[in-house]
Amino acid sequence: MATAPIEPPQRLVSSVSGDPESPVRRWLDALPTLVQQRLDDWELTLERVHAPGGRSSLLALVRQADGTPAALKLPAPGRRVGHEAAALATWDGWGAVRLLRADAASGALLLERLRSGVSLRSLPEAKALLEAAGTVRRLWVEPPAEHPFETLAGRAEEDAEALGTAGGLTRAAGPLVAEAQELRRGLPAASEERFLLHGAFRQGKVLAGERAPWLAIGPSPVVGERAYDLAALVLDRFEDLVAGSGAAAAVRRRVAKLADSLEVDRDRLRDWTLYRAVDAGVREAAVGDRQRGELLLEFAAWL
Template sequence: MGFEPPQRLVRALGDNDWLGRLPKLFEETVARHGLEIERVMAPGGRSSLVVLVRQQDGTPAALKIVPPFAAPELERAALAHWDGFGAVRLLGGSEEALLLERLHPEMSVRSLPDAKALLEAAGTVRRLWVEPPAGHAFETVAERTGRQAAALSGNADVAPPALVAAALSAREELTALSPEELLLHGNFRQSKVLAGDRTPWLAVGPEPLVGERAYDLARLARDRAEDLIAASAGASSARRRVNRLADSLDVDRDRLRGWTLFRAVESGTRAIAAGRRAEGELSLEFAGWL
């Protein structure tokens, strides 16, 4: 069966070899698993194709096809280790495809009022923080942020020098001693928590790595930054938000603030360098408040 990939995926990947072979890969995967196609999710993700399907016994599921550069094997390993506890359940798949339990993609935690959304998101992510499996291949927070720090230094001219210096200094101090080595989601935020049937909320789309909980909360801390920026007391609200989030999960406030600063500056400079100026400036303004 032919199909048109979501335009969001096409724009994100551009002229990419994987995107060119995606139609054939999609058809082969559907045939191999005997799936009945319902619809392609749109707008869909920026680096993967998600299709709502039914298995041979009629059970609803979601098929996620992931390019090799997005490390589907690591996502599969993390989901298998969590085994549905706090995260979407892995049902099967193949090298570049993940067959997942069907959630309700139209309803994420982000659809809730902010205070309630943070509460539900925090309750979800804490279930993911477990000991990693023996012999795992996940990278560490230090390794991932080391690459990001090098790229940040290369893009430093697009952001205030003092902010870049503060972010790099924070990262160096934080990685000097990691207080814990837990399996982390890696890209956790409100939109990564979807409504489910067997439990109210489940995490999706991990970019797993191993490290401390504060790192995993840093992206969540700046969710809905646009709302804070629009408020008259945005700066103080942002700092209180970080503190409340840290306290609710018994995470050190200073470490969460440091990781939030680094991740906001890294994300902001990367977005500006990629031509997404409005998105980048939002992250940098938030970082400046910390």
């Protein structure tokens, strides 16, 4: 039982809408009660709320009734609540954090405890990329027959609106945005691969564990081709590549190296990377970070 007050981390509070009637705001206000309910129902003892934490969920470090350490995650409400639990259940600890319990009503997850302060980002770039590639490869499995996950075609369709908000970027961005829009329409239909993908893979979402050296967390699962997941890995820590000498050549080498090491078509990986870089750049500019948005578009241009 918890005796200390449960306070959501400031990062989570700051990222939530100020509208008191929004579902996410009401969820945030109810979080202390929701956490306490899970602690009581699952016989957990709260150690502390993890900070700074994420922008769309609360993570609490807890102990189970037998003293085993675990992590309690409560995600913000959304139509994909439950998809993370379904993906973790499918992987069953293979390459990813193990799901111990789940509550369908609240979306709460009880997860095995990993070393939250140690991710692949703590490693040198070459070693981090190697370990990340090995981890994401394990996640690419056949989805269950009756799965709830969206497809890449559906996800790309949702991105159409975001790509249409590129007005705040420079005129030079126009051709790249047009190419990304064309790729959005054509890429999903041009592949017959149907793997369960992490959907939001990056080095920061691979943590050190006891059961295995590195395990993935926080999936946004989607069904489609492997190049989509791998494109996010090409983009990971892109600022380091941009800051170095010979950046354009280094970007293309990264695409070739990752594609060849995981037996993914180089051209498909290049196209998905360009699409994801432009999409991310437009989104960053739309929320006010124009500098980062322009940097992502520059990265895309080198492809």
